[in-house]
Amino acid sequence: MYTQALNSRDDAPAAIRPAEELEHEARFQARVDAEERIEANDWMPAAYRKTLVRQISQHAHSEIIGMLPEGNWITRAPSLRRKAALLAKVQDECGHGLYLYAAAETLGVSREELTDQLLTGKAKYSSIFNYPTMSWADIGAIGWLVDGAAIMNQIPLCRCSYGPYARAMIRVCKEESFHQRQGYEIMLTLCRGSEEQKAMAQDALNRWWWPCLMMFGPPDAASQHSDQSTKWKIKRFSNDELRQKFVDATVPQAQFLGLTLPDPELRFVPDEGGDGTTGHWHYGQIDWDEFKQVIAGNGPCNRDRLAARNKAHAEGEWVREAAMAHAAKRQARQQAA
Numbered sequence: 566m567y568t569q570a571l572n573s574r575d576d577a578p579a580a581i582r583p584a585e586e587l588e589h590e591a592r593f594q595a596r597v598d599a600e601e602r603i604e605a606n607d608w609m610p611a612a613y614r615k616t617l618v619r620q621i622s623q624h625a626h627s628e629i630i631g632m633l634p635e636g637n638w639i640t641r642a643p644s645l646r647r648k649a650a651l652l653a654k655v656q657d658e659c660g661h662g663l664y665l666y667a668a669a670e671t672l673g674v675s676r677e678e679l680t681d682q683l684l685t686g687k688a689k690y691s692s693i694f695n696y697p698t699m700s701w702a703d704i705g706a707i708g709w710l711v712d713g714a715a716i717m718n719q720i721p722l723c724r725c726s727y728g729p730y731a732r733a734m735i736r737v738c739k740e741e742s743f744h745q746r747q748g749y750e751i752m753l754t755l756c757r758g759s760e761e762q763k764a765m766a767q768d769a770l771n772r773w774w775w776p777c778l779m780m781f782g783p784p785d786a787a788s789q790h791s792d793q794s795t796k797w798k799i800k801r802f803s804n805d806e807l808r809q810k811f812v813d814a815t816v817p818q819a820q821f822l823g824l825t826l827p828d829p830e831l832r833f834v835p836d837e838g839g840d841g842t843t844g845h846w847h848y849g850q851i852d853w854d855e856f857k858q859v860i861a862g863n864g865p866c867n868r869d870r871l872a873a874r875n876k877a878h879a880e881g882e883w884v885r886e887a888a889m890a891h892a893a894k895r896q897a898r899q900q901a902a
């Protein structure tokens with residue numbers, strides 16, 4: 566069905582690969598370099614397809630698992646307006662996961678296969694969702710920081726070389742922008758409230774700041790896929806570049822809130838090179854050992870998240886069966902007509 570599936574020797578030395586295959590790759594790269602979109606039925610290297618399946622599925626899994634930390638607070642939100650807004654946000658995250666699973670399916674992988682990889686722990690999702698939400702302020706911090714980091718990561722994906730992924734990201738980014746503003750408004754309300762409320766906001770910031778910086782992935786020197794993904798224009802910026810953009814954007818926001826970022830090394834480095842930049846905020850060392858532990862399944866909530874997801878999947882089996890039965894009956898009626 567997909568011609569790219571026939572190409573399974575991307576890692577073989579060029580000297581022993583067929584000339585036709587090398588010509589296909591050269592034409593493919595020329596299209597990417599010319600900013601043309603690659604579509605589902607176009608020829609593509611097997612490694613390109615594999616990279617996209619890995620990235621898109623991890624992104625989809627992150628949206629689905631990401632519903633859990635916030636869904637836990639829907640019934641405990643402090644007002645009806647807050648409940649409705651948080652419920653709408655969680656529904657958006659579910660929709661994002663569905664868009665992304667659909668984009669992955671265009672690469673020849675089934676949604677059932679991807680779901681099984683998530684439920685069995687074979688697939689990864691964003692490390693940030695393995696941290697607990699301890700207070701209502703955490704919901705604000707997630708919207709402001711986590712969704713803010715997600716936007717920084719995802720806006721360049723709207724120009725991804727793979728068309729179905731890029732188009733899905735346009736709507737996702739619009740909705741994530743709303744989520745980020747919603748979270749910041751929660752933090753602003755807390756910071757303008759009582760001393761206890763502002764302290765709650767500060768505590769949430771202290772706990773979420775460093776995990777948010779880890780969201781962008783390992784430093785460039787330790788990133789396994791960045792160079793090839795950049796060549797294929799799946800990625801437009803490196804992990805460190807995106808992380809710096811996020812810090813530069815977020816520090817002034819924290820200052821406006823009157824909150825202190827939990828980094829004693831944080832300082833502004835002005836433009837001293839005369840290259841027209843405005844300078845950057847220097848931040849301290851990230852605890853990459855913690856990041857590796859969370860990715861390996863040893864974070865505070867890894868087991869809880871997978872257990873909750875498996876429970877929901879099992880309890881929803883009757884819904885899937887009913888939907889399939891209804892679809893089969895409708896198809897039979899249409900054929901009879």
